[in-house]
Each structure stands twice: as C-alpha cells, then as structure tokens.
Amino acid sequence: xxxxxxxxSGVWALCCVASAVGCTADxxxxxxxxxxxxxARHQLLIHSDFPLPEHHxxxxxxxxxxxxxxxxxxLPASDEPIHVYVFETAERFExxxxxxxxxxxxxxxxxxxxxxxxxxxxxxxxxxxxxxRHEVAHxxxxxxxxxxxxxxxxxxxxxxxxxxxxxxxNHVQLERLAELLRSGWQPDLVRLEALIPPQxxxxxxxxxxxxxxxxLLHSEPAHLDLVRRYLTDLREGGNRGPLSARIKQACPDAxxxxxxxxxxxxxxxxxxxxxxxxxxxxxxxxxxxECCPGRFTASSRSLAFGRRRNxxx
Ligand SMILES: [Zn+2]
Numbered sequence: 666x667x668x669x670x671x672x673x674s675g676v677w678a679l680c681c682v683a684s685a686v687g688c689t690a691d692x693x694x695x696x697x698x699x700x701x702x703x704x705a706r707h708q709l710l711i712h713s714d715f716p717l718p719e720h721h722x723x724x725x726x727x728x729x730x731x732x733x734x735x736x737x738x739x740l741p742a743s744d745e746p747i748h749v750y751v752f753e754t755a756e757r758f759e760x761x762x763x764x765x766x767x768x769x770x771x772x773x774x775x776x777x778x779x780x781x782x783x784x785x786x787x788x789x790x791x792x793x794x795x796x797x798r799h800e801v802a803h804x805x806x807x808x809x810x811x812x813x814x815x816x817x818x819x820x821x822x823x824x825x826x827x828x829x830x831x832x833x834x835n836h837v838q839l840e841r842l843a844e845l846l847r848s849g850w851q852p853d854l855v856r857l858e859a860l861i862p863p864q865x866x867x868x869x870x871x872x873x874x875x876x877x878x879x880x881l882l883h884s885e886p887a888h889l890d891l892v893r894r895y896l897t898d899l900r901e902g903g904n905r906g907p908l909s910a911r912i913k914q915a916c917p918d919a920x921x922x923x924x925x926x927x928x929x930x931x932x933x934x935x936x937x938x939x940x941x942x943x944x945x946x947x948x949x950x951x952x953x954x955e956c957c958p959g960r961f962t963a964s965s966r967s968l969a970f971g972r973r974r975n976x977x978x
Contacts, residue, residue: 696761696764696765697761698712698750698761699712699713699714699750699751699752699753699757700712700713700714700750701713701714701715702714702715702716702717704717704719704721704724706719706724706727706728707728707731707742708731708743708744708745708746708747708804708805708808709724709727709728709747709749709801710746710747710748710749711724711749711751712748712749712750712751713750713751713752713753713789714752714753715753715789717751723793723794723797726794726798726829727797727798727801729829730798730801730802730805730825730829731805733825733829734802734805734806734821734825735809737882737889738821738892738893738896739893739896739897740805740806740809740810740896740900741809741900742809743805743808743809745783745808746782746783747783747784747785747801747804747805747808748782748783748784748785749784749785749787749797749801750784750785750786750787751787751788751789751793752786752787752788752789753788753789754788754789755773755788755790757788758773758786758787758788759771761786762786773787773788773790773792773796774786774787774788774793774796774797774799774800775787775800776800776801776803776804776807778804778807783804783807783808784804785797785800785801785803785804787800794828795826795827795828796826798825798826798827799822799823799825799826800822802821802822802824802825802826803818803822806818806821806822809900810896810899810900811899811900811902812899813896813899814858814861814907814908815860815861815862815864815866816854816857816858816860816866816870816873816874816877817874817878817908819866819871819874819875820874820875820876820877820878821878823835823838823871823874823875823878824875824878824879824882833878833879833882833883834879835875835879838871838872838875838876839927839930839931839934841868841869841872842872842873842876842927842931843927843931845869845872846924846927846928846931850869851920851924852873852876852877852920852923852924853920854877854907854908854909854912854919854920855907855909857870857873857874857877858907858908858909876923876927877923878892880922880923880926880927881912884922884926887915888912888915888916891908891911891912891915892908894911895908895911
C-alpha cells in the first residue's frame, strides 16, 4: 500500500511503498547515498552504486512517462532536476533509512520534496518498476504543479505506476473497488478532498483516488479537459476551488456515474479474462478480477481499455 506523508512543517513531502527489513555491518555504508554512477536523462539524475545501461528499459519508460504526463495532462515539461537514488538491495536501503531518516516508515520507495530538491529513494528489486513509476510521477507532478491536492497527487501516481501497456488501469485498486462495491460503498470526492497533509490516505482512499482519476481521464473528453484546466489553474496560481465543484457542474450525478463506470469496467474485464482463458488448461486460469493479483501478471497487461460507456448526459 502506498501512502503520502508530510511533516508538520510542510517542508518535506514523501511518498512510499511497503518493504522488508535488513541490515549491514559497515556504518559508513549504512549512511551513504548510492552515487558511484549517475545516469542523466531529461529531468532524471539516477544515482546508483551499480552501472545502469544508458538505455535501460525502465529508464526509457520513465522518459516516456514524462512525455505522456505532459501531453495527457497538459503540463509544461519542467527541467527541474529529479534525483533518483537507487539502492542495490533491500538491506542497503533499509540501513540507509534507519540512520539517515529514522522517522520514515519502512517502505520500498519514497518521494521527498524539499524547498529546492525533488528526490526519489528506491530499492532495486522485482517491484522497482511500479515503485519508480509511482514515485517519479509524484516528482514530475511536483516539478510542474505546486500545491497539488493530496488525493489527485496520489490518484495520478496510482494511475502512472501501472505498466504503460495497461494505460493506467490499476488492477490492484480495481480489485479493491470491486470488494467495496459489493459491500455498498459509495464514492465521495468531497470527502476525499478533505484529506490534507500530514494526513495519510488509507487503502480504500487510494483506490478511490485512482478510480476518480481513471474515470476522469477515460470516460469523456470533457472530463479530461476539466482535469487539464484544473491543473493549469493550480500551476498559474488562479482559482483553486475544489475539482469536485467543477465536476459537479459538468456532471451533477458524478458519483453514481462513477459507480456504473467501475461496475461496467469490472464486468468487462472479467468477461475478457474469461473469454481469453477459455480452453486453456485449468492450471493456467486466473481466478478472476476479484482475486486476481493483476499487478505483475503478463496476462493482465494485454487487456484493452478506452471505454466511453458511461456519460453524464
Ligand atoms: Zn504516492
């Protein structure tokens, strides 16, 4: 589960992902940042103690993500450096945090914002792709838009942490939303907007934040325009009224429309999964969207999206 934390001073902002614990014997190694190698690509300065190929697939994806966020969200491409420190092992990362940031929770990755630096800390491993896409999304956003609301910041990071082939469709969050919908849960953007740092979002609030973002970016062009105009206003310091008010104006029944949108999306993906698996040996079958791990399976990446079924008219 991901979460955004900010200190009471408001100077630091960080975002993080759950992790394991370890230790090393060398105190100097415990406190040092990985910095033997630096790979520079656009805004990114990727620091590590092991060499990364200049055109590493993940680095290329992060560059494409920058262009996609700029194009899709209407954001100007910032040239503010983003320092990404990649630790080779979980143990090395854990020891660094223990000595340098003992107040941080145990996580796999963090985004940290100070008055003059944007920093991502992450450990290399099986989940580094999701982790870096998520944390670097925060960094890209913060380099272009000051004071972005917590829910929108996290919702967009949840959207962009997905492998690019999934086009923002976060199966982990959709799985949670399927559970919530079965129990009668109702979305409420005003409730979500009331969360401000240093408050932390819980699992269900992350899922709802992703749902609103995915709905706004994929349901109707007018909804995407709302997000773009809102981000532009935030960037230019204009009217920062809540996005929920603008959505309400364009779509008075937005919560109900979102519920139908999600229900249709869950049904559609369940049918696609069932159809695509028909005839395959039982041992290869996925149990369905409600309990499919989704996040790291190759099959989930092949699903198609771009739905326009639900509208506000
Ligand atoms: Zn985050």
